[in-house]
Amino acid sequence: MNTHLSIQGMSLRHQQRTLVHNLQLTLKAGQVHALVGASGSGKSLTCLGILDLLPPGVHCSGATLLLDGKPVEPAQLRGREAALVLQNPRSAFNPVRSLRQHAQETLHTRGVTGREADELIHATLNEVGLYDAQRVLDSFAFQLSGGMLQRMMIALALLADSRFLLADEPTSDLDVVAQARFLDLLERLVDERNLGVLLITHDMGVVARSADHVSVMAHGRIVGQADVCTLFNNPRSEEARTLLAAHHALTREVCRA
Numbered sequence: 001m002n003t004h005l006s007i008q009g010m011s012l013r014h015q016q017r018t019l020v021h022n023l024q025l026t027l028k029a030g031q032v033h034a035l036v037g038a039s040g041s042g043k044s045l046t047c048l049g050i051l052d053l054l055p056p057g058v059h060c061s062g063a064t065l066l067l068d069g070k071p072v073e074p075a076q077l078r079g080r081e082a083a084l085v086l087q088n089p090r091s092a093f094n095p096v097r098s099l100r101q102h103a104q105e106t107l108h109t110r111g112v113t114g115r116e117a118d119e120l121i122h123a124t125l126n127e128v129g130l131y132d133a134q135r136v137l138d139s140f141a142f143q144l145s146g147g148m149l150q151r152m153m154i155a156l157a158l159l160a161d162s163r164f165l166l167a168d169e170p171t172s173d174l175d176v177v178a179q180a181r182f183l184d185l186l187e188r189l190v191d192e193r194n195l196g197v198l199l200i201t202h203d204m205g206v207v208a209r210s211a212d213h214v215s216v217m218a219h220g221r222i223v224g225q226a227d228v229c230t231l232f233n234n235p236r237s238e239e240a241r242t243l244l245a246a247h248h249a250l251t252r253e254v255c256r257a
């Protein structure tokens with residue numbers, strides 16, 4: 001079972017502009033690695049670059065991906081070792097295919113079909129808190145809430161037996177209750193399934209709650225990496241101090257209100 005996914009030397013360019021510079025990042029099984037930074041610092045492109053899902057015109061160079069020290073191609077990771085969870089889950093589903101078809105196709109790639117597939121799908125939906133499995137599986141993405149679709153994306157990752165989740169702002173479109181439930185689920189799966197998670201977020205409250213390790217990004221570079229306690233107690237980079245000051249200002253405002 002793979003326990004480390006390292007991204008080494010990844011640079012991303014659009015025309016003459018370097019958007020991400022020589023990125024180094026390691027995800028570990030059983031840990032949440034938060035990637036934080038100001039808007040436009042390069043977090044989403046980093047996530048897409050790891051899986052070679054970059055938008056047209058953005059090119060990757062120099063990247064080496066190592067799975068437990070062995071080089072792998074993004075295509076070997078995508079939908080197998082690593083799954084993507086996006087801010088807007090609706091866009092990740094085929095609108096004319098039911099969620100049952102999505103789940104069956106995911107299992108088909110692993111050679112699991114028929115009754116075995118049905119049982120695994122029901123058990124997995126149950127595991128992610130989608131208890132009304134029949135209704136969910138008969139639905140199309142537009143018929144379900146954002147929170148349910150986030151859970152379904154996690155369920156598909158589990159059905160694919162992915163060891164790593166790349167989650168880009170997974171909670172920003174959810175209300176606070178759905179957000180808390182989603183983070184509960186993520187933390188439980190990290191513990192029970194030993195998942196390694198890259199969690200991209202703007203929300204330092206989410207970082208404080210869920211992350212083990214944090215990378216801070218600014219202008220396309222990682223400018224600091226620390227465990228979560230060190231980041232909050234002794235932030236080294238200017239960007240980390242700015243993010244924390246904004247977070248503290250916001251929470252103080254809320255307390256006064």
Ligand SMILES: Nc1ncnc2c1ncn2[C@@H]1O[C@H](COP(=O)(O)OP(=O)(O)OP(=O)(O)O)[C@@H](O)[C@H]1O
Pocket residue numbers: 014019037038039040041042043044045046055056057058
């Ligand atoms: N398709 C694209 N073509 C050209 N440049 C792009 C493209 N997508 C993003 N960029 C640029 O790359 C940089 C990093 O963008 P990215 O979306 O990764 O930032 P981000 O940190 O995820 O921001 P946010 O938190 O707002 O989502 C920005 O300067 C952005 O303008």
